Amino acid sequence: MQVRGLRNVPAAMPRGLGQAAKIAVISLLGVLLPAGALFAATQTAKPSFTVQVSPASQSVVRGSSAAYTVTVTSQNGFAGTASLSAGSLPSAATAAFSPSSLSLTSGSTATSTLTVSTTSSTPVGTYSVQITATSGKTVATATAGLTVNYPLSGSFSLASTPASLSISPGSSGVYSLAITRTNMPGPITFSVAGAPSGVTASFSPNPATGGTSSLQVSASASAPAAKTTLYIVGSGQDPTGTTRYAYASVQFEVLSNGKAFTITGSLDSPLAPGLSKPLALGFSNPNSQTLAITNLSVTLTGVTRTADAVSKGLPCSIADYAVTQYSGPYPLAAPVGTSSLASLGVPSSQWPKVSMLDTTANQDGCKGATLLLGFSGSGQGN
Secondary structure, three states: OHHHHHHHHHHHHHHHHHHHHHHHHHHHHHHHHHHHHHHHHOOOOOOEEEEEEEOOEEEEEOOOEEEEEEEEEEEOOOOEEEEEEEEOOOOOEEEEEEOOEEEEOOOOEEEEEEEEEEOOOOOOEEEEEEEEEEEOOEEEEEEEEEEEEOOOOOOEEEEEEOOEEEEOOOOEEEEEEEEEEOOOOOOEEEEEEOOOOOEEEEEEOOOEOOOEEEEEEEEOOOOOOEEEEEEEEEEEEOOOOOEEEEEEEEEEEEOOOOOOOEEEEEEOOOOOOOOEEEEEEEEEEOOOOOEEEEEEEEEEEEEEOOHHHHHHOOOOOHHHEEEEOOOOOOOEEEOOEEEEOOOOOOOHHHOOEEEEOOOOOOOHHHOOOEEEEEEEEEEEEO
8 A cells, every 4th residue: 555655646746746837837927917018118108299281282373372370289298399391392482481480398289370482483283392390300291282273364264175084005185175265366375284204295276276276195105104183274465465374174194004995986977067967986995804984075186178179278177167075974884896886875866976167257178178086085994
């Protein structure tokens, strides 16, 4: 019995030591965790401040000023003086703060007025003004949007369609411009600002003597993806010799992928003064999926007269014609390959139309003439 008892004692000892070891480990962890929590609690946030701007953006006519309220707020007990500065201003523009520095106590808030002043030489466009508050090595920033526009003119105005256009690299698109003249009988010259890298823009006609023009934008095959606002500017002299301006803004995008689809159009018979004909549009989709076409536009780009009309000096121009844009539903689901408005089930009453105006001028030069049209649209793969 004693032998059995001796044998049982060593067998029980490892089990007892194992339990003790487990308890020791658990107790050690119980000590270490609170110690880590105490260490984290000793880390205090560095005193600093934040900067806020109101309103977030302003739109002004160039030559005028935009005012913003800049608010600096103490954080984590910061107390001191923060100096204010502004950067990334458009050329020929200045910025001034009143006051130019703010004194803060712990938990306080102070404000300053930022005035950005433009001149008649400031380029139109959209800018991001960088506002910086500095105190020693502590720096905080905020951004204020600024859009600079041309002065509006009562002599004429511009309207552009479509409002937005998306094209692929290596393709082109067209915006149609409508000119409303109030006191601007002479020619109007156009320019455009805001075109991204790899994109060229041209107007036809330029200058314009009638009520329409068109803007064609073309992206090179290597044009990077971009999304921006184009600012279309028209200028001309009123009867007093004073230069007047009008502008329109449109959205423009160069897509990052996808192939450009093709739009074609034709009339089923010749035009005559006072007649209007529906324009049958066709689509060629080279992509591997259906395109959702979200806008279509037709523009008159030129007229080619017959040799006889040219030799006799008989006039004919795009001013003798007019376009009524597509009025059907969007989006249009263009399948892979070729399709048309007719095959997509759009009735001809909703197709775009081309009309020859019946004017009091001699229109004999338009007999047998060829009317040149420009087509543009945008779409996205499903």
